[in-house]
Amino acid sequence: MPASRLSPAANPDARDRLLDTASLLFASHGYQAIGLRDLASHLGLRAGSLYHHIESKQGLLFELIESSLTDLLYETRQSLKGARSHDERLRCFVQTFMAYRQAHPDKLTLLTREAVNLNAEQARQVELLKSAYSALLSEIVTAECRLRGPASAPLARSIAQAVLSLLCGQVQWGEVANARDEMMRFVQGIVGAGKGAAAH
Structure with a gap:
């Protein structure tokens, strides 16, 4: 069957290929620089046939970002279940982020760079997921720093925002040697500074 006639029923993998290709192209060239014709061309399809799989280009971007955040949130929660101490929970959080970044660099690039292209409702839903992810880290920080009182x-x-800025900034700068060990030391330094602030 010619590629231009692919349908979800005829090829259940077609949509997965579409998502993977869109993620790669949006991350490497920028969302604004890639049109549906470009995406279709990379898939060997006619541009019109993409609408069998997506509602719009913006909807496609939202799906990629939302699914990335949902997956990262799930994987982080799973990794935290086995942690026996606050320090281990912090390490699990960072290691899960780093592992996800290594496995899905394109998806995190979309999250950190292309979310500005979402509409207001899509952006609101993404912010809710980001808030849930940030709240996980805030809970770890609160316990690790032994924070108490109304200012905690x-x-x-x-502190959580500083850590997340560091982790997400590393996505933009690219991979470095011994990144996981270095990143963990930097994160521990940020959290350690929080302990000092809480003590005063």
Whole structure:
């Protein structure tokens, strides 16, 4: 069957190929630079046939970002279940992020760079997922730094945001040698500074 006649029923893998290709092209060239004709060409399809699989280009971007965040959130929660101490939970959080970044660099690039192209409702849904992910880290920070009192929540959120900025910034700068060990040391330094702030 010619590629231009593929349908979900005829080829159940067609949509997965579409998602993988879109993720790669949007991440490597930028969402704005890639049109549906470009995407279809890479898949060996006619542009019109893409609408068998997606509603719109923006909807496709949203699906890629939403699924990435959902997967990262799930994998992080799973990894935290086996942790026996606050320090181990922090290590699991960072290691899960680094492992996800290594396995899916394109998806994290879309999240950190291309979310600005979503509409207001899509952006709101992404923010809810990001807030849930950040809250996981805030809980770890609160326990690790032994934060107490009314000022603890804002401080924990600030520390968590600093850690997430570091992790997401590393996505933009690319892979470095011994990245996991180095990143863990940097994260521990940030959290350690939070412990110092909480003690004063």
